Amino acid sequence: MNIILLGPPGAGKGTQAGRLQAEHGMVQLSTGDMLREARKAETPLGHQVAAVMDSGALVSDEIVSALIDEKLGSLDGAQGVIFDGYPRTAAQATALDALLADHGRTLDYVIELDVDEDALVERIVGRYSCAKCGTNYHDTFNTPKVAGVCDVCGSTDFKRRADDNAETVRTRMAEYRAKTAPILPIYDARGLVRHVDGMADIAHVSDAIEAILVPAH
16 A cells, blocks of 8 residues: 655644554655655765755755655565655656556555644644643643643643744645645546545544545555
């Protein structure tokens, strides 16, 4: 099973990818993670990635394709793959088809977690965590039992991420729409796109994704 998982920051994509890895033994291939891994690796490709990143230039499609090719080659053929952050353009979509074919794989589904922008802003802007133990809270949906006191460790010190603000979230949404717009029609024409309500609770989102994947086994 090889899928592309789409969704803007805050849609819960990472949570669902983690569940798929745990329950189905799938492997998440995130371009960001692969670039960071390659940069640390003492390989010719790793040195090439480091040089490009250090120069401030964008990593070329050819390098990203080479990283994916290398990663796919290292996997057991029975392991499913979740593509995260790739492809983002029509050219990358074509390259991915070729890479999958080279490794005897095909793309099964493109699953997009649909979100309501205003609700997503509320979800992200309201979240915070205990500075001591990391327990997550939310202004509206998940407040401590005693105001200002962590349920788990009793700390009264909390923190919020600096980029968890409405302006940043809306900018990310706009960037996401711009990046996914070129590839969705390509996969829609092939009947591969499935939509899941990303605003539902985690368990419901997981069940909806499971319902998509299971019939293909």
